[in-house]
Amino acid sequence: MDNFTFHNPVKLIFGEGKMDSLTEEMPKYGNKVLLLYGGGSIKQNGIYDRIIEKLNDINSDITEFAGIEANPKLSTVREAIDVCKKEQIDILLAVGGGSVIDAAKAIAVGAKTETDIWDIITQKGKATGSLPIGTIVTIASAGSEMNASSVITNWETKEKKGWATPNAYPTFSILDPALTYSVPNKQTVFGIVDVMAHVLENYFHHTSNTAVQDGLAESILREMLDIGPLLLENPGSYELRESVMLSAVLARNGMVNMGYKGDWATHDIEHAISAIHDIPHAAGIAVLFPNWMKHVLHKDNAGRFMQLAVRVFHVDPEDKSEREAALEGIHKLREFWKTLGAPVSLKEYGISEDELDEIADKTVQVRPEFGNFEKLTRQDSIDIMKASL
Amino acid sequence: MDNFTFHNPVKLIFGEGKMDSLTEEMPKYGNKVLLLYGGGSIKQNGIYDRIIEKLNDINSDITEFAGIEANPKLSTVREAIDVCKKEQIDILLAVGGGSVIDAAKAIAVGAKTETDIWDIITQKGKATGSLPIGTIVTIASAGSEMNASSVITNWETKEKKGWATPNAYPTFSILDPALTYSVPNKQTVFGIVDVMAHVLENYFHHTSNTAVQDGLAESILREMLDIGPLLLENPGSYELRESVMLSAVLARNGMVNMGYKGDWATHDIEHAISAIHDIPHAAGIAVLFPNWMKHVLHKDNAGRFMQLAVRVFHVDPEDKSEREAALEGIHKLREFWKTLGAPVSLKEYGISEDELDEIADKTVQVRPEFGNFEKLTRQDSIDIMKASL
Numbered sequence: 001m002d003n004f005t006f007h008n009p010v011k012l013i014f015g016e017g018k019m020d021s022l023t024e025e026m027p028k029y030g031n032k033v034l035l036l037y038g039g040g041s042i043k044q045n046g047i048y049d050r051i052i053e054k055l056n057d058i059n060s061d062i063t064e065f066a067g068i069e070a071n072p073k074l075s076t077v078r079e080a081i082d083v084c085k086k087e088q089i090d091i092l093l094a095v096g097g098g099s100v101i102d103a104a105k106a107i108a109v110g111a112k113t114e115t116d117i118w119d120i121i122t123q124k125g126k127a128t129g130s131l132p133i134g135t136i137v138t139i140a141s142a143g144s145e146m147n148a149s150s151v152i153t154n155w156e157t158k159e160k161k162g163w164a165t166p167n168a169y170p171t172f173s174i175l176d177p178a179l180t181y182s183v184p185n186k187q188t189v190f191g192i193v194d195v196m197a198h199v200l201e202n203y204f205h206h207t208s209n210t211a212v213q214d215g216l217a218e219s220i221l222r223e224m225l226d227i228g229p230l231l232l233e234n235p236g237s238y239e240l241r242e243s244v245m246l247s248a249v250l251a252r253n254g255m256v257n258m259g260y261k262g263d264w265a266t267h268d269i270e271h272a273i274s275a276i277h278d279i280p281h282a283a284g285i286a287v288l289f290p291n292w293m294k295h296v297l298h299k300d301n302a303g304r305f306m307q308l309a310v311r312v313f314h315v316d317p318e319d320k321s322e323r324e325a326a327l328e329g330i331h332k333l334r335e336f337w338k339t340l341g342a343p344v345s346l347k348e349y350g351i352s353e354d355e356l357d358e359i360a361d362k363t364v365q366v367r368p369e370f371g372n373f374e375k376l377t378r379q380d381s382i383d384i385m386k387a388s389l
Numbered sequence: 390m391d392n393f394t395f396h397n398p399v400k401l402i403f404g405e406g407k408m409d410s411l412t413e414e415m416p417k418y419g420n421k422v423l424l425l426y427g428g429g430s431i432k433q434n435g436i437y438d439r440i441i442e443k444l445n446d447i448n449s450d451i452t453e454f455a456g457i458e459a460n461p462k463l464s465t466v467r468e469a470i471d472v473c474k475k476e477q478i479d480i481l482l483a484v485g486g487g488s489v490i491d492a493a494k495a496i497a498v499g500a501k502t503e504t505d506i507w508d509i510i511t512q513k514g515k516a517t518g519s520l521p522i523g524t525i526v527t528i529a530s531a532g533s534e535m536n537a538s539s540v541i542t543n544w545e546t547k548e549k550k551g552w553a554t555p556n557a558y559p560t561f562s563i564l565d566p567a568l569t570y571s572v573p574n575k576q577t578v579f580g581i582v583d584v585m586a587h588v589l590e591n592y593f594h595h596t597s598n599t600a601v602q603d604g605l606a607e608s609i610l611r612e613m614l615d616i617g618p619l620l621l622e623n624p625g626s627y628e629l630r631e632s633v634m635l636s637a638v639l640a641r642n643g644m645v646n647m648g649y650k651g652d653w654a655t656h657d658i659e660h661a662i663s664a665i666h667d668i669p670h671a672a673g674i675a676v677l678f679p680n681w682m683k684h685v686l687h688k689d690n691a692g693r694f695m696q697l698a699v700r701v702f703h704v705d706p707e708d709k710s711e712r713e714a715a716l717e718g719i720h721k722l723r724e725f726w727k728t729l730g731a732p733v734s735l736k737e738y739g740i741s742e743d744e745l746d747e748i749a750d751k752t753v754q755v756r757p758e759f760g761n762f763e764k765l766t767r768q769d770s771i772d773i774m775k776a777s778l
Contacts, residue, residue, distance in 0.1 A: 223601050
């Protein structure tokens with residue numbers, strides 16, 4: 001392993017009916033609440049009303065900020081920061097999935113500084129604090145509820161940036177699997193892809209002595225394989241929703257990658273794509289990841305791919321070379337996602353070959369080389385995207 | 390799963406040379422340090438000198454409190470609390486294993502209240518705060534460095550009590566595997582037993598839908614099986630020490646048992662034994678645990694034992710009943726610990742049949758029924774101990 005620091009102070013409040021704990025948690029941080037949410041599905045499924053009822057029980061002074069979009073925009077974040085400052089907000093309550101919570105992190109940090117939040121996101125400025133953030137998770141996917149990472153898109157410059165600061169950890173996160181019953185199957189599939197992709201991005205590394213972390217990673221992946229198809233047939237199953245919800249957290253809260261650094265090249269390419277085309281993050285990942293795997297697979301790293309194939313995808317290694325077993329595993333991963341209904345081609349989102357240069361430029365904008373498991377260049381990103389068309 | 394809250398704010402600082410981070414961490418909490426340690430082995434292996442040097446670098450005002458014993462005593466804790474109050478200590482620095490860190494938790498809580506610490510440990514009084522605790526781990530075993538639990542023995546009343554409060558989480562813990570090179574093999578074995586026992590106590594539960602947690606638990610157990618014998622032959626292997634050190638943390642920091650409650654009956658019996666006989670905790674556990682397994686195994690719970698046998702001890706389930714596979718797994722666990730050199734009989738510690746009544750009384754002193762996987766009574770504890778003589 002590499003030396004590491006693990007310090008994840010998020011209070012995870014998990015289980016059915018746990019929204020009730022709002023009345024206990026919120027008053028610790030003040031009365032003036034900025035309620036953040038997305039497109040309003042929480043008004044249809046009743047979650048909004050339940051939250052308002054709880055907040056009224058403790059006489060919260062509520063300001064609402066709705067309309068946070070998937071791939072949350074810098075312009076939206078800036079608007080919400082202004083509201084925080086003007087209304088002297090004490091605490092943010094972010095209700096939604098990764099997008100709303102990612103936005104909340106930027107808003108919380110931006111509200112406590114005069115530095116423009118984009119400067120902090122792009123590491124030109126430093127975070128100096130943050131408002132406390134409570135989250136209520138309504139889709140199991142990104143795991144943003146238990147980490148300090150966030151992705152924000154600047155549509156003026158067409159840049160989508162991942163960033164993190166210890167200031168951005170939510171203070172508490174409420175995860176009630178029952179709140180995700182009404183998530184449509186398409187989003188559920190993206191959630192499963194996202195959870196698996198986070199584990200897989202971490203899984204590909206060259207650091208030795210990570211057997212226990214590998215075991216956790218493989219357990220999460222196997223669980224997603226086992227329950228994915230069942231969940232699409234039984235979207236109202238508490239246990240299946242529960243399982244994805246916990247897996248989403250464990251995939252991305254820093255446990256699985258204690259002591260090593262994952263690859264994350266596919267995320268870099270996907271961020272470049274969706275900075276130009278506003279496609280669902282997990283859709284891009286589902287198309288790209290198997291192609292990244294095939295692209296970087298070679299005889300010196302095939303052992304890692306084979307381990308994944310054997311332990312997670314139940315590939316029988318007998319009479320197969322490492323490469324053969326590895327390719328069978330990659331095929332099974334792609335087939336699994338395809339069977340769930342995830343896209344297999346970027347063309348499904350109207351992305352064509354003549355845009356790849358622009359996307360590739362964006363991928364290597366910050367670093368000419370990217371990825372940790374295998375160092376990739378601009379040309380590699382083009383090759384991977386071509387294979388993904 | 391059951392509903393749960395996970396909130397573990399410990400900053401884990403892991404890796405070779407990480408003692409250097411003392412100079413960064415300590416000044417955040419004040420200048421007056423109470424340095425806690427045990428029998429003085431840290432003076433022989435040079436750890437003490439390195440710590441003093443670091444503390445001198447930041448001009449700490451150091452008070453020393455040495456001699457914290459294995460199975461730390463209430464009388465020792467009370468003494469140290471008095472020192473904290475008299476010297477107006479700002480932060481505790483606990484250097485050692487589970488005993489020193491467990492003691493530090495009681496001292497930290499006791500220093501911030503006028504209530505006697507035994508009343509807090511026995512839940513007659515409430516913790517109202519605590520001094521910050523830094524730890525430097527010198528033996529991988531208890532995992533106390535990343536949880537809020539502690540075990541203290543009252544020799545006046547011959548009671549050994551486990552207790553926990555959110556106030557007792559260490560603020561930061563420094564884990565450098567290289568600091569454990571000089572741990573003698575006997576203690577290394579106890580460490581491995583302790584890590585495995587913590588996982589096993591958690592593993593036996595009846596809660597459904599814990600596949601991911603099971604996977605983590607089984608990974609830790611398999612890793613201990615793989616590396617245990619190697620480590621005894623290569624006590625100076627960084628990677629092997631590293632692996633036990635991380636496993637010790639993961640076995641006991643609340644991750645493995647997210648969403649369910651483990652059994653812990655064996656710990657209850659062992660605590661009663663070592664409240665009377667000052668035997669090493671892990672020695673008692675090594676003898677008792679396989680006998681607890683055999684005692685509680687029956688046809689309706691054999692599936693859980695078989696899962697353990699197959700996934701961890703590589704028992705081939707073909708043509709075996711659940712019970713047969715389960716018994717083979719139990720046998721393999723006992724043999725593994727025996728091969729490492731752990732004791733197999735309580736007689737090795739001079740415990741005889743005529744003491745069992747007194748120990749059994751102590752086991753059920755608080756609760757006439759104990760254990761969560763299977764409810765046990767006083768008679769069960771006698772039967773398990775008889776099988777362990």
